Amino acid sequence: MSPDQLDDLLLKGIEAAEKGYIHSAQVFLGQVSEHRNTPELQSYLAYCLAKGQGRIHSATKICRESIKHEPNNSLHYLILGRILLLSGDKSKAIKTFRQGLIASPNPLIIDEFKKLGLRKPPVFKSLKRNHPINRALGKIFGTLGLR
Known part of the structure; x- marks a missing residue:
């Protein structure tokens, strides 16, 4: 061949x-x-x-x-x-x-x-994913393009 x-x-x-x-x-x-x-x-x-x-x-x-x-x-x-x-x-x-x-x-x-459908890791790993601080900072960082 x-x-x-x-x-x-x-x-x-x-x-x-x-x-x-x-x-x-x-x-x-x-x-x-x-x-x-x-x-x-x-x-x-x-x-x-x-x-x-x-x-x-x-x-x-x-x-x-x-x-x-x-x-x-x-x-x-x-x-x-x-x-x-x-x-x-x-x-x-x-x-x-x-x-x-x-x-x-x-x-x-x-x-x-x-x-x-992977998610990015939480901003603060010591806090739970659904903690208000992680959620708020995740949204802010995502909007700014830092995540």
């Missing part, structure tokens, strides 16, 4: 995974993995493994290995965060997404945060 064909299959596999067509993504990515092995490919295969077969533990292990190989690639953090969301561990997923944004800006991670 030529490199152009492999690149085309890889793009089709990634697109299918992003759209939620997990079986199609597994087929495309599996064909590519027979000829090349990259951390990006392994991460997407791990996502398909978690979402399609429910093998969360194996998928997280694969993604963590990909992160070790490419720690500055936010794509791996995105996929690991998605896998953690599938497992129901929202707090670890949020931490992983934040690590991904630190590694490099990724609009897909920002989209995941929007889907989650």
